[in-house]
Amino acid sequence: MDGQVTRTILVAGTASHVGKSTVVAGLCRHLADRGFDVAPYKAQNMSNNARAVPKAKATRAPEGGGNAFGEIGISQYVQAHAARIHPTTDHNPVLLKPHAEGSSQLIVDGDAVATLAAGEYYSDYWEHALEAAKRAHERLVADHEVIVAEGAGSVGEPNLRDRDLANVETARFADADVVLVADIERGGAFASVVGTLELAPEDVTNRVAGVVISKFRGDREILEPAIDELEERTGVPVLGVLPYDDPGLPEEDSVSLPAVGERAVIGDDDGVPDDRTVRIGVPRLPRASNMTDLEPLAREPGVRVVYLPLDASLDDVDALVLSGTKNTVDDLLALREAGMVAEIDDFEGPIVGLCGGYQQLGERILNADLEGTGGESEVEGIGRLPVETRFSTDKQVEPVERTLAPTAALGGATGTVSGYEIHMGQTELGQKTAAPTDEVDRPIGPTSVSVGTVLGTYLHGLFENELARRGFLEAAFDAAGRRPPEVDDHDAGVSDPYDAAAALVATNLDLSPLNLSSAARTSREGTRS
Structure with a gap:
């Protein structure tokens, strides 16, 4: 120089x-x-x-x-x-x-x-x-x-x-x-x-x-x-x-989140009354990763992101996000042992699974011993999506841009979304209890699947896209039977972090x-x- x-x-x-x-x-x-x-x-x-x-x-x-x-x-x-x-x-x-x-x-x-x-x-x-x-x-x-x-x-x-x-x-x-x-x-x-x-x-x-x-x-x-x-x-x-x-910079790691067994609500109420708010439930996985995916939701007026202990009930949340995890298999087993899998199975509101959460929502995980510590080669998934994930030693790492097709979990929003993928394993339509093909959509390209109000995707940064974020919150408000708060230009006074x-x-x-x-x-x- x-x-x-x-x-x-x-x-x-x-x-x-x-x-x-x-x-x-x-x-x-x-x-x-x-x-x-x-x-x-x-x-x-x-x-x-x-x-x-x-x-x-x-x-x-x-x-x-x-x-x-x-x-x-x-x-x-x-x-x-x-x-x-x-x-x-x-x-x-x-x-x-x-x-x-x-x-x-x-x-x-x-x-x-x-x-x-x-x-x-x-x-x-x-x-x-x-x-x-x-x-x-x-x-x-x-x-x-x-x-x-x-x-x-x-x-x-x-x-x-x-x-x-x-x-x-x-x-x-x-x-x-x-x-x-x-x-x-x-x-x-x-x-x-x-x-x-x-x-x-x-x-x-x-x-x-x-x-x-x-x-x-x-x-x-x-x-x-x-x-x-x-x-x-x-x-x-x-x-x-x-x-x-x-x-307002993103958190460096998940240590800043509440402990696994604790409950915490994140989000500024901005004076919005409780009857005009929604609660987005996020099970606090032991090995949660890329939790910055949730921060854009918590910044929206009238939105509470609720980090839940794994033995919590989902009765008081309106929508659900399963986050990324550094160990999909062990965290899935932790969900099942605590009773959260049964709660998710019965949940009727919109659900979005991101990366590891997407894998957990499927029917089963194959070659699970490559990641989990239990030594099992096949682990049963939550079963809300008709997919199965096969782990391998190859790792997908890339920024991506996708065309978003309508899906109920994101309120029917359409347009272009961008983010990044970081994952091991490939997720494909399963062979065990797959839903009819006319009920299965791929709204965010080949590395996503949706059925009804349940969406799984490998796209990290999904909620940084305004159209996807607003679509998901619209679905959450609809599920809660509420209207979103009327806030004029709520971002206008927010400074660049x-x-x-x-x-x-x-x-x-x-x-x-x-x-x-x-x-x-x-x-x-x-x-x-």
Whole structure:
């Protein structure tokens, strides 16, 4: 880049869920708006919320062979859009997708490599992952002026010090400036900053350019004595205090959802009375994935997305969504054991099964031992759709655009919808109790089936399409015997979440210690007392 020295800023944390993803997205949009050519990066992510994106050119098979698309964590997908660039697998070269108890599927440069336990990953694959992460960063450095990297969990974990790819190794091979984020809502933010700086490797703490206190509710002046003492004790400036103000970015993973045995209602009532609302039930699967599929529904006025324990009744919900899952078979068995399968079998409202939920709604799953932990080769499905799924080791990963044909589950909506598919296994019409062919439709192309008010599809992101979302909600309101609330231009006052994140950063943080106006890098020796 004509001699320009690319800067890397690593946004690390004192713990998980302190707000790193929001800070990275905000920095990406803020810097892009200031004229920087910026890109996000996360060397290693652990999340079951993934997106299909083009592979980096250097990682594609020669002469067009293999799959041109791969998986990255949704946060890096979001952050790339915040930076006003197209996401690729280089933005998240290593992705771990929790699969079953104690094991995860390893994705490197967008491709599924293996499913393994943590010990196997560190003993057999970590060096490979490290090299892939370094190469991806090098390619981003060649094309951009600033890389905003996101850490994972805490940067001060002694047991991970020699294998911390997302934090310690990234800081080192990227020669990064570090911004340390601490969540004050949970309490102990200042102690966690001091402890993290003491426990992290010295060469990493010497890179810390500043601290961000996140999720603060109240008067900032109350914090001033603690901020002064923290800066005096550590020699690290506090760049600012972020108020508790969610810009509306998608959640990185399903940890933010209620626990499997808990019930929670998500959605802003916007003053809509209860007799003008609908409740969308979502069984809280143990291994739920891509739960961002539900977020567009929860943002609609008059809609409550209800995450249900698996032993809950469906009597008080008006429509049902079966989400994606990283383990279709084990979650299906969990549904059956808890009694939810019987509830779904009797449910008369509209039902949409997304990806793994689609597979579960079918008659049976073949080669189930390739995914489930019980060793059974065939598992009976819920039986609401006349299809069967056969698992294989091949994985489908691609963005798609489909023509939506009328289906009762989506209120008869028609038009063009787009999204992405990430799944293992093929689903076809079954041979056991298949409905008459004149009752079976494929409303969203070949990887979908609908019968009556039940729809199954592999299309993630379905409800991000307004026509599909509004059609499904129309069907839900009809099933509830209610009319949707009359809300005029309810989206008009909703800010773009990327711009909202950028405003959060620009308004509340002093970025001058990062010296972004110059590519020159000052010595870090002796920066801490």
